[in-house]
Amino acid sequence: MNHWTKFLTALAVSLVVASTAAAFALANAAAKGGARVALAKTPLGRILVDSKGITLYDFVVDKGTTSACYGACAALWPPLLTHGKPVAGPGVKASLLGTTKRKDGKLEVTYGGHPLYYFVSDRKPGQTTGQGIDQFGGPWWVINAKGKEVHRG
Numbered sequence: 001m002n003h004w005t006k007f008l009t010a011l012a013v014s015l016v017v018a019s020t021a022a023a024f025a026l027a028n029a030a031a032k033g034g035a036r037v038a039l040a041k042t043p044l045g046r047i048l049v050d051s052k053g054i055t056l057y058d059f060v061v062d063k064g065t066t067s068a069c070y071g072a073c074a075a076l077w078p079p080l081l082t083h084g085k086p087v088a089g090p091g092v093k094a095s096l097l098g099t100t101k102r103k104d105g106k107l108e109v110t111y112g113g114h115p116l117y118y119f120v121s122d123r124k125p126g127q128t129t130g131q132g133i134d135q136f137g138g139p140w141w142v143i144n145a146k147g148k149e150v151h152r153g
Helices: 002-031 072-076
Strands: 036-042 045-050 057-059 097-101 107-111 138-143
Touching: 045 138
Parallel strands: none
Antiparallel strands: 036 045, 057 138, 097 107
């Protein structure tokens, strides 16, 4: 009987350790998953936002999917980075989502061929304070669900 008790105790401990390791692995995989891009209704129309509702912009100076925003530019206009394949929220076309490799090797999310950025002054969902600002050689625009720049506001 003592032998069975030890065996069952060892089995129970093994199951607890295995399930804990599996939970950590799943949590780590989720943390390293792709950035989520969604749509939000704003006075500029339905535009791209991140998973927290923060507005995303494109920079007309970028050449195709290659970012032209580094250094001081990236300090004011941080890129939307991802650790995996970007995830399309409702209304976002997964076929338009992609990535581009930055000079530092990190992956930046693209939509319709546009690298995506935040503006440091947008701190709450729905803010579009970077719309139309001309900095670092060109204007910055929000993007609609079709992957087109919105040139108003």
